Amino acid sequence: MYERMKEVKLFHTADWHLGKLVQGVYMTEDQAYVLEQFIEDVKQEQPDAVIIAGDLYDRAIPPTEAVELLNDILERLVLELHVPVLAIAGNHDSPDRIDFAVKLMERNGLYLCGQLRYPIEPIVLHDDAGEVHFYLIPYADPSIVRHVLGQEHIRSHQDAMEAIVAHIVENWDASARHVLIAHAFVTPYGEAEQNTSDSERPLSIGGAEYVSAELLKAFDYVALGHLHQAHHVGIEHVRYAGSPLKYSISEEKHHKGYLVVEVGSDGVEVRKTDLTARRDMRRVVGTIADIERYPRNEDYVYVTLTDENPVLFPMEKIRAVYPNAMHVERIAGQSKTAGEEAEQPAAAIIKQELKPLELFRAFYQEVRGAELSSDKEKLFAEAYELLLKESGE
Helix, strand or coil: CCCCCEEEEEECCCCCEEEEEECECCHHHHHHHHHHHHHHHHHHHHHEEEEECCCEEEECCCCCHHHHHHCCCHHHHHHHCCCCCCEEECCCHHHHHHHHCCCHHHCCCCCECCCCCCCCCCEEEEEECEEEEEEEEEECHHHHHHHCCCCCCCCHHHHCCCCCCCCHHHCCCEEEEEEHHHECCEEEECCCCCCCCCCCCCCCCCCEEEHHHHHHCCCCEEEEECCCCCCEEEEEEECCCCCCCCCHHCCCCCCCCCEEEECCCCCEEEEEECCCCCEEEEEEEEEHCCCCCCCCCCEEEEECCCCCCCCCHHHHHHCCCCCCCCCEEECCCCCCHHHHHHHCCHHHHHCCCCCHHHHHHHHHHHHHCCCCCHHHHHHHHHHHHHHHHHCCC
C-alpha cells in the first residue's frame, strides 16, 4: 500500500527489447539514450507508477550489457526516485528470469511478473477517490493458461484471455478502478491484422494469436505490449504504448515514445510523449552519384540505389556519407532526385516479410505444384512452435 494521492498518474511503456541486434548492430547505447530521457521525464512529472507491458529484453538469454542497463534503470526508478514499477514478461522474455526473487523486490516497489499466477491477485494503489487495482498478465502460451487455470477448453489466445478476464471480474472489488497490464495481439474484434513491425515475432502460427478488445471493455484502462506502434484498439482506453525506439525499417514512420495515463474517478485521460532517438532509422533512395553529394549523416539508413548499372563497392561508398548505413539494395528504374528521397511509396521499395506459415505455403506450392493441406499446415505450425520453444526464442 502507498500513501494516498490526488490522482493516479501512470507512465505506460512497453517493448524495450534491451539487447536488440539490428542488422548486426547492438542497440544498447541507443536504448540507454532514450531511457535516460524517460528517467528525466519521471523526475519532472513524478508519476505514481511506471508500467512496462512486456518484452523488457529481446531474447530469453540477453547479453550482459542489456541486463546491466535494465538493472540500472529499475534501480534509479524504484530506489532513487521511489516510483513503483509494474512489469510483465513478453513473448521475447524468459519468464523464469523475470520471476527471479520477485517477493524480495516487491518490498521496495518493484513488481515483476514472469509466470502467470493463479489466483490472480491485484496490486493496489490509492488516490483520493479510492483504490486502483492493477492486474499483471504476462505473455503465456494457451497451453500454459489451460494448465494454470485448469480449463481444458482453452486452445487459443482468445480462449485464454476470455478465461483470465472472467476470473478477474468474478473476484474483483466493484468499488475499485481496474487496470489490466498484458502482452498480447489485441484487435478490435479478434480479427486478423498485420503486425505493425517486421520485428514483432508472431505469438502463434496458423491464426490463433488474436484477442478481441471487446473482452477488455470492463477495465478502466488496459496497458498493452507487443505491437510496436502506439495506438488504441477500437476502444479509447485499450492502448499500446509502442516501443521506445525503431527496431526495423518497417517502423520508419512510427513516432516513438510512451503514454501518460491519468486514472481519475470520472474517467481516464491519455496523452503521448515522444522520445528523441540518438539516431533516426530511415530509408534513403537515389543514385550513388546523388547520395555521394549528400551531407554526412549519422542516422541508421537503409539505402535503395536506383542506378541502371551495377555499382562497385556500394556500401563502402555509402558509408563515406552514412557511416551507420545498415543495408543497401539496388532497384533499377526507380531513379529519384535528392529532394525526393523521403517520398518513396513503400510498396515499390519495402520487401514485406512473410510469416513462417505463409512462407512455407509458398515454398510447398513451388516445389510440389500443389496447395498445402490443412493437416500439413497444422503439422508445420506445431513443429515451428516446438522449435521456437526449444531454441528459447
